[in-house]
Structures are given as C-alpha cells and as structure tokens.
Amino acid sequence: MAEREQKRKPAPAKQDEVVDDAPAKSETGEKIKAELDDLLDEIDEVLEVNAEEFVKSYVQKGGE
C-alpha cells in the first residue's frame, strides 16, 4: 500500500519507530485487562435493554 511509504518529517520526533498496537503483555497490561473485565461485568446491569429500539428512537434535530 502506497500509504505505508510514509516519509517521516524531521519533527521533534520522540521515537521514530512506532510499536505496532499489539496488546501489552506486561503486568500493567494484565492489570488493565482485569479492570476492563470488571468494568464490562458491572455495566451489563445499566446498558439499555432494547439496544435496537433505543438507537432507533434516538433522533435529534440538527443544531448550532
């Protein structure tokens, strides 16, 4: 893909090579994963029950 042939600018680059977004396997990574699991357990109770109906009914007029 042509897009990938990016030319890096001489910006005040912090680090030139960027890590792929592979999940971090460090301890912090595990901790973050556990927190997310807890959060997902917890929100199950508050999520809109009929998602499809809710999304359909959420209609606004344009503003500004």
Next chain:
Amino acid sequence: MALRKVLGIETEYGILIRGAADSNPIAASSVLINAYVNDLARGAAPAGATPKIGWDFEDESPGNDARGYAPEGTMAPEIETHLVNAVLTNGARYYVDHAHPELSTPECADARTVVVFDLAAEAILRRSMTAANRTLPPGQEIVVYKNNSDRKGNSYGCHENYLMDRTVPFGRIVTHVMPHFITRQLFCGAGKVGSEANGVPTEEVPFQLSQRADFFEEEVGLETTLKRPIVNTRDEPHADAQKYRRLHVIVGDANLAEVSTFLKVGTTALVLSMIEDDFLPREFVFAAPVQTLRRVSYDLSLQRPLELVDGSTVTALEVQWELLDRAKKFGEVQGFECVGGDEAGREIVRRWESVLAALETDPSSAADQVDWVAKYRLIDGYRERHGLQWDDARLAAMDIQYHDLRADKGLAGRVGLERITTDGEVELATVEPPVDTRAYFRGKCLQRWGDAIVAANWDSLVFDIGGDPLRRVPMMEPMRGTKSHVGSLIDECASAAELLERLGT
C-alpha cells in the same frame, strides 16, 4: 504580546423524552430549563437564578463575517428571541437553541477554570433533569446527552470561544489554526462507532476518533448548521470590536473526559497566542483539509501520512509534536501570561506532552485521559467478549449511552476517567462566577440585585431602578469587572441605585 485568552464553551445537549409517544425537543428543552429556574426560585439555592431576567439581544450580530464580507449564497444564522433564555448567577447563559438545551459557560481566564464551569454545566443539566422529571406524568422522563450526533446524520455543536487581538490578520489565523484543528482530535475527539458520512461503510470505519469530523464540508465559512466549515468566520466579539475578535470554534466535540476538555481549550489557546505573536514559523498546509480532517478521525493507528500542498506528508502526531515544541519555546521566550500565568501554561504543556507520548507508544494507555480511547476500549472490549460485529446495535447504543448525563446510566462516569477538578469547586461554580473576568460583575450583580436587572448579555447589564429610564452598564472589556476591580465596590453598595451612582453611569 499575545492577549490574555478569555475562554468559554457553549454546549448543545441531545435531549429525549422517554416514555412519551411524541417527543417535541423544543418543548422538552423549555420544560427542562424552566424547571431548573423555578427550582432555584423556590429557594432551593441561596444564590438563585434569575427567572425574570431575559437575554438582551441588542448587540447580537451572528451574521457578521470575520473576512469582512459575506460570500453570496450564505445565510446568516437566525436568532431565536422567543425561546427560554436565562442568565445564571455563575455568569452562564442557559437557553433553548434550535431544538436543544444549550449552556454557555461564563467567560473564564484559563483552561482549568473552563473545565470547572463545563462540569458545573453538566451538574446544572443533571439538576434540571431531576426537577423537570418531577413535573412529568409517571413513566415519562427527560434525558440529556452530552454528545454531538444522533448517529443518523444530525449534528449539534460544542463551540469554543477565544478572545483575540483584532489586529491579527484573519488569514494568518486560518493558516495556522487549521492544522491544529485537523490534528487535535487525537486527544479531544469524543469517539464514534461507525461513520455518518455518505458512502462510508462500517467495515471501512468501524470506529473513529471524532463525533463531528463527518459533518464538515468547507475549510472556512460563516455557516454552522449546513456546509459546516473547519474555521468559522462568525465575527461577533461581544466586546470592544475595535480591539478584539472572538474566534468562534465549531469543529470540536463535547467532551466528558476532563483532560480532553482541558487540552482542547488549553492547546488551542496556546496555538492562538503563538499566532498572535507570529511564533509559528512553519505552515502545515494540507492539500485537502476537509478530507484530511476525516482521514485523521478514521485512522485508529494514528500513523497515516497526510498530504501537504508541497507533496510531502506528515502524520497528525508529528504536527502536534511540533506545535508542542513551539509552545514550550514560546513559554520560555514570551512567558505564559496569555494563558493564565506560568503555572497554568506549564500544566498545559506537561499534559499535552504526556498525552502525545501515550498516544504514540500505546494509545490504550491514554484511556483515563482521552474520550475516544476510553470509549473505544469499553466498546471494543464488549464487542470481543460477546463476539459482535461492529454494526451491532448494542455497540451503537453504548456509544450514545457513553454520553448519558444521568449519574446512574452514563458510561463515561464508569470508565475511570482522571479528574482534574474537585466536586466542591464544581458545585460552587454552579452558582458563583469566575473571579477573574467580567463574568464576576455579571454574576455578582445578579446575585445581589437580580430584581433590579431587566436584561443581561455578554457585554452589558440593563438595570431598572424605578423612576428613571432603564440604565445600561456596558462591559466591553472582558478582563474588567473582576473581583479585584469591583469586588469591594459591589460589597459596599447597599442597592443597585448606589452601584449605578458610584459607577457613574
């Protein structure tokens, strides 16, 4: 030297009446705001709002164009003078705009204070819901959402305002603020599942950084409701028009993350100050700004090269690193007085650097600071757990519910976003004005002499002290009327008449 950046945010909230067969958003918005105002008037708060005080439209001219002309075929925004319009004792304006409740914060003199008053606005909306719902039939409920789109192509705004020096050529502002507006979504996008732009399928854009990028069609212009421009030219300073310009920014998202709001206004205030002082040597001129705004929003890798007019490319992060680098030098050379002093300026720079570093190394590590990252982490986690496709309605529902302002339903309140304010200062800011702008004079006069004030707006108060004709007190200087200027005067005066006499109006 760059002017002190007086700042504010105006937010239009999404609104639903749940449990009603028919939901009229204009009526619902009026019910909401009236319920709040009546609740205060009943004495629930010591320093109440001012139900009788209307907004004074005398000096409103949203049709003026900063470029000095109005291109053919553009329509001036309409002013709706007949709808609910309240001025609050914290200096804010709370009103119905189109079909939304809207709250404009008072003028603030630094980014952190804007965050405090933006949260105070949320608290006011939350209290309004409670008050309004007491008046509705059983089973009905008004719910307010702090987002910018209904996911069906209808968008409503969260606008920012920055006081600028009138002598700075508008063209220079456009040139240098454009790359910031295109790339700042990295840390102030509120995130959205899918796209509302024509012909962009979910497979292509399952999730994007910004709520609003889909809705921008022009680079520069006066419109706010159709053909939205990245740089808005509304020229309505609400202050001495010989000296000042108010840059009206419509490109941003409404944020729930305090750090996102702080950085949105803090970095923009710094960039605008650098523009005033001609401190930005390099112009990033994008080949196609409107498309680039979307390209940045659609790219979760944050690595996509963006084409400049000279044929070279740059990434959004590289633009931001360079702006940050210049801002640091700006602070060393010029100081940070324009953004609220050295401590305030250094805090913007510190958080700016820290969030860019997080986004560059591992975006998910910014989940406690940046709305889109927090939302993505939550929704993507749910999607993986339940094996859903990105077009599943449950994910779209979570997207909307992230912005639900009800304390027990809103998802943003549960994802562990970092706080930079305290509950105490936010609560106080629902009734007390900022001390260091003219909002202090407006708010304090409303607290003390609400009965004698018949109308208010950003740059004046109109008093009726009986007998005499109405007396207008102009406030054309946003940095005058502060506590240090008028605090003791207001304290010493026993009546509005005495105040007017001592002011010599």
